């Protein structure tokens with residue numbers, strides 16, 4: 741059984757849709773269990789995160805990077821960084837923003853650097869864009885805007901959070917959840933040389 745922690749934040753509810761899609765993906769994989777951690781609970785549930793084989797981070801893009809709540813979670817883990825306690829865990833990430841690009845790459849980059857500081861192994865999206873080579877509809881295409889470090893979605897800022905995601909963005913989130921759970925099953929760390 742592999743344990744996949746999904747540590748996530750939403751300020752206004754939009755990113756929660758992508759979180760639900762990622763969790764749905766993890767749940768599709770045999771022998772994978774989800775540890776669902778809203779970032780506000782991360783400090784009190786850190787032992788559960790410690791036991792995870794993979795950590796998927798998800799948050800909105802605010803001012804071109806991770807939201808402050810996600811950054812707070814990252815900084816909470818600095819003691820674990822010193823011990824490299826999360827070394828060899830798998831990491832992955834996703835983000836939602838108002839703009840099609842929205843500087844979401846910068847958010848994913850912040851997550852990648854965080855994962856690397858911990859010695860974690862980053863899992864990319866592993867999905868070609870549905871829109872570059874074909875005339876797919878942007879709402880139905882997976883990876884519609886062509887992001888490769890993680891799953892990204894867009895929600896116009898003037899729609900309610902219950903508007904939900906496009907079909908393509910939702911399927912992209914599900915894809916990431918499946919991919920991380922499958923990678924974790926292959927990658928349960930077996931250290932052969934002492935650190």
Ligand SMILES: Cc1cc2nc3c(=O)[nH]c(=O)nc-3n(C[C@H](O)[C@H](O)[C@H](O)COP(=O)(O)O)c2cc1C
Pocket residue numbers: 749750751752753754755756799800801802803804805836837838839840841842843895896897901
């Ligand atoms: C403080 C703040 C900063 C934002 N910065 C960006 C940004 O840099 N790029 C962008 O495309 N959208 C930006 N937005 C829009 C949000 O990314 C968008 O509304 C998103 O759906 C919010 O997710 P949430 O409902 O999960 O909080 C920002 C919104 C807020 C409140």
